[in-house]
Amino acid sequence: MITFRGGIHTPEFKELAEEKPIEIMPAPKHVVIPLSQHTGAPAKPIVNVGDEVKAGTLIAEPVGMISAPVHSSIAGKVKAIEPWVHPVLPVPTKSIIIEAGEEDELDPEIKPRSDNEIEELKPDDIREIIRNAGIVGLGGAAFPTSVKVTPPKDAKIDTLIINGAECEPFLTADDRLMREKPEGIINGARILAKVLGLERAFIAIEHNKPEAIRIVTETAQSVWPSAEVLTVRTKYPQGAEKQLISAILKREVPAGGLPFMVGVVVQNAGTAYAVWEAVAKRKPLYERVVTVTGPGIAEPKNLLVRIGTLAADVIEHCGGLRPSASKFISGGPMMGIAQASLEVPVIKGTSGMLFLDGSKSLFKVREESSCIRCGHCVGICPMKLVPAEIARMAEYEKLEDAEKWGILDCMECGACAFVCPAGRRLVQWIKYGKTLIFAERSRKKGRK
Amino acid sequence: MNSEVKDTRKFLVTPSPHLKAPFNVKMVMYIVVIALLPALGGAIHFFGLYSLWLVLISVASAVLTEFFANLAFKRPLDSCLDGSAVITGMLLAYNLPPSVPLWMPAVGSAFAIIIVKALFGGLGHNFLNPALAGRAFLMASWPDKMTSGWILREGLGTTSGIQVDAFSGATPLAVVQKLKDVADPNLAETTRSALNDPSMLKSLFFGNVGGVLGETSALLLLIPALVLIAIRVIDWRIPLAYIGTVALGTLAAWLFKATPVTPIFHFLSGGLMLGALFMATDYTTTPMTPLGLWIFGIGCGVLTVLIRLWGGYPEGVSYSILLMNVATPLIDRYTRPKILGESAAKKEKK
Numbered sequence: 001m002i003t004f005r006g007g008i009h010t011p012e013f014k015e016l017a018e019e020k021p022i023e024i025m026p027a028p029k030h031v032v033i034p035l036s037q038h039t040g041a042p043a044k045p046i047v048n049v050g051d052e053v054k055a056g057t058l059i060a061e062p063v064g065m066i067s068a069p070v071h072s073s074i075a076g077k078v079k080a081i082e083p084w085v086h087p088v089l090p091v092p093t094k095s096i097i098i099e100a101g102e103e104d105e106l107d108p109e110i111k112p113r114s115d116n117e118i119e120e121l122k123p124d125d126i127r128e129i130i131r132n133a134g135i136v137g138l139g140g141a142a143f144p145t146s147v148k149v150t151p152p153k154d155a156k157i158d159t160l161i162i163n164g165a166e167c168e169p170f171l172t173a174d175d176r177l178m179r180e181k182p183e184g185i186i187n188g189a190r191i192l193a194k195v196l197g198l199e200r201a202f203i204a205i206e207h208n209k210p211e212a213i214r215i216v217t218e219t220a221q222s223v224w225p226s227a228e229v230l231t232v233r234t235k236y237p238q239g240a241e242k243q244l245i246s247a248i249l250k251r252e253v254p255a256g257g258l259p260f261m262v263g264v265v266v267q268n269a270g271t272a273y274a275v276w277e278a279v280a281k282r283k284p285l286y287e288r289v290v291t292v293t294g295p296g297i298a299e300p301k302n303l304l305v306r307i308g309t310l311a312a313d314v315i316e317h318c319g320g321l322r323p324s325a326s327k328f329i330s331g332g333p334m335m336g337i338a339q340a341s342l343e344v345p346v347i348k349g350t351s352g353m354l355f356l357d358g359s360k361s362l363f364k365v366r367e368e369s370s371c372i373r374c375g376h377c378v379g380i381c382p383m384k385l386v387p388a389e390i391a392r393m394a395e396y397e398k399l400e401d402a403e404k405w406g407i408l409d410c411m412e413c414g415a416c417a418f419v420c421p422a423g424r425r426l427v428q429w430i431k432y433g434k435t436l437i438f439a440e441r442s443r444k445k446g447r448k
Numbered sequence: 449m450n451s452e453v454k455d456t457r458k459f460l461v462t463p464s465p466h467l468k469a470p471f472n473v474k475m476v477m478y479i480v481v482i483a484l485l486p487a488l489g490g491a492i493h494f495f496g497l498y499s500l501w502l503v504l505i506s507v508a509s510a511v512l513t514e515f516f517a518n519l520a521f522k523r524p525l526d527s528c529l530d531g532s533a534v535i536t537g538m539l540l541a542y543n544l545p546p547s548v549p550l551w552m553p554a555v556g557s558a559f560a561i562i563i564v565k566a567l568f569g570g571l572g573h574n575f576l577n578p579a580l581a582g583r584a585f586l587m588a589s590w591p592d593k594m595t596s597g598w599i600l601r602e603g604l605g606t607t608s609g610i611q612v613d614a615f616s617g618a619t620p621l622a623v624v625q626k627l628k629d630v631a632d633p634n635l636a637e638t639t640r641s642a643l644n645d646p647s648m649l650k651s652l653f654f655g656n657v658g659g660v661l662g663e664t665s666a667l668l669l670l671i672p673a674l675v676l677i678a679i680r681v682i683d684w685r686i687p688l689a690y691i692g693t694v695a696l697g698t699l700a701a702w703l704f705k706a707t708p709v710t711p712i713f714h715f716l717s718g719g720l721m722l723g724a725l726f727m728a729t730d731y732t733t734t735p736m737t738p739l740g741l742w743i744f745g746i747g748c749g750v751l752t753v754l755i756r757l758w759g760g761y762p763e764g765v766s767y768s769i770l771l772m773n774v775a776t777p778l779i780d781r782y783t784r785p786k787i788l789g790e791s792a793a794k795k796e797k798k
Contacts, residue, residue: 169467254793255787256793257793321457326457334465335465336464338462340458340459360470363466366468373731373736374736375735379738384785385785386780386785389780409788414467421473425463
């Protein structure tokens with residue numbers, strides 16, 4: 001079975017939610033929609049306090065090329081535009097707060113396209129649709145999809161990979177979506193291939209999702225036989241872009257570079273589905289599937305949630321927290337971000353809401369002791385770095401050395417910290433080092 | 449806006465990842481301790497219960513010394529029980545002849561823990577293998593006690609007629625070394641054939657030969673080490689590179705008649721197994737990079753062969769490892785692995 005070099009096997013914990021069909025969560029009474037939900041410049045509001053909006057109404061415009069518009073996710077009234085706690089950014093960021101009206105109405109712009117209309121769309125039309133729908137990578141990084149499908153003119157793209165690896169433990173949102181909406185994903189892949197001028201696409205799925213593999217393979221035969229399902233080994237971080245490309249094509253994305261440099265575009269399965277909905281239904285990205293799971297939540301679920309729904313509302317819909325819940329993570333357990341507040345909203349990149357407790361030693365925070373130089377982190381690093389060394393350089397602020405040893409190539413997947421017998425906070429030190437390096441760079445830039 | 453959040457509990461906020469393998473330094477250390485036990489059984493079987501006392505005293509000294517060092521350096525006191533001091537104590541005792549006085553392991557372990565480990569910052573910061581440095585210290589201070597007192601049941605010293613020391617016998621490698629100086633060609637020939645006799649190799653494999661406590665039986669070291677490699681507690685590269693280099697080097701020497709004994713004899717004799725499997729694989733004092741591990745193993749092998757064939761000592765394992773320990777930071781620095789995409793990035797620039 002194909003895979004990349006390095007990586008780790010973690011307990012999967014998928015059983016908590018993998019058999020739970022996607023449930024539609026009713027629109028909440030209010031939503032908080034941050035203007036910054038994507039990589040790039042925050043969007044600019046085009047509504048004012050007091051304005052009436054519907055679900056799917058454009059409420060903020062992109063600013064510049066690498067940006068994305070933001071849409072209302074419920075029908076109601078704009079109540080405030082003010083800073084609010086954000087699941088990813090460290091400080092409260094400007095958000096549009098909308099209070100629900102009487103009825104949950106869709107924006108009148110949202111109406112299906114006919115098959116003919118869809119067939120007649122040109123690549124640039126589709127790019128426009130993707131951009132206007134506010135679609136960003138739903139795997140977590142939230143990079144604007146329209147930018148990703150607009151590679152530089154001289155780049156020769158020969159492969160599209162739809163990423164259904166879903167290698168983060170606990171998360172099952174992509175798995176469920178592939179089982180329940182395989183047509184949408186495959187059609188999305190077909191549309192994305194058309195944009196890129198390709199005739200086919202790979203759909204990569206980890207082998208711990210046999211049902212998804214079976215259903216997507218079967219559906220592809222009737223919907224678009226050029227979509228080829230590839231089973232990749234269940235190993236973390238199999239779903240990381242560079243690792244997936246290495247597994248499937250044996251190509252190395254240049255360090256510091258992007259997949260288009262080796263002729264590849266990777267799109268998450270959920271993103272492909274969102275693209276299809278944008279094209280076929282004129283539906284902007286105002287809701288997504290979120291896996292609400294972990295030993296700390298009463299009823300783990302895969303929920304279709306409106307963007308901007310607060311964690312507290314999601315929890316209430318899932319039967320509340322168990323008394324033991326002690327940690328709340330937005331995202332998966334390996335790369336997700338621990339939250340202090342239940343007031344954080346679901347954003348476009350929120351793949352999961354995970355509630356951990358102290359029931360397993362795996363979840364416990366350990367004392368950090370000295371590195372014993374065992375080298376386990378070196379053996380498993382999917383980027384072939386020497387995490388122990390780099391983390392130490394960062395700790396002692398030897399930034400030039402850290403850069404030479406590839407600190408900026410680290411994707412912070414956390415595999416090293418997972419295996420470290422000394423409990424070293426390797427990722428934390430590496431993040432610290434990167435922050436210092438970027439601060440230094442912008443300081444130098446400012447001086448010039 | 450006041451949302452009606454009922455739950456007011458506080459959540460723990462830590463950096464990712466939020467999963468951690470339930471595997472810690474203590475577990476690693478005690479797994480190695482268990483892997484070292486068969487050789488202790490062998491030592492008791494071949495050399496008597498006195499071996500057990502040597503090992504116990506050595507371990508007790510190492511642990512107690514670490515305790516007091518922690519006290520003095522204001523480090524967490526319980527780290528003396530993390531297993532690393534136990535390993536140091538065991539390995540130091542394993543490197544002693546079986547009839548040394550009981551104070552020697554105590555002194556050796558104390559030196560290893562204070563001078564080599566604690567003064568440099570404790571676990572993870574020593575630049576020499578503490579047990580081997582302790583042994584080198586004892587060797588330099590009491591050379592007579594460290595190179596005699598080999599107890600043999602069917603000693604080679606008697607069968608071959610060579611008197612290496614005033615004591616009851618000699619290690620097989622000492623006999624090999626002294627063979628160079630034997631004037632009588634008949635005696636030399638009988639000794640040579642005795643050394644290369646299959647029964648001799650069998651003794652080396654099972655351990656019924658003179659030597660330090662832990663090194664005599666290749667079998668009792670090899671099996672647990674293979675288990676450690678299988679469960680990935682130790683890396684396979686250093687043992688393979690080390691033993692492979694010694695095998696190739698002594699094969700060449702055997703073919704060119706630079707050594708009177710076969711590579712298999714070299715492979716099985718002396719501290720090679722103990723050294724290659726349990727001391728050259730010490731985490732802290734060996735490289736972390738894949739290429740570095742190969743260089744370290746090959747370096748140890750080359751030095752061992754050189755010392756065994758042309759050096760002043762019959763045995764070269766411990767000094768080889770110590771020399772390579774010192775080279776480790778340098779090896780790590782110059783063997784940084786190629787980052788994924790690094791070559792591709794260089795091509796891109798051109």
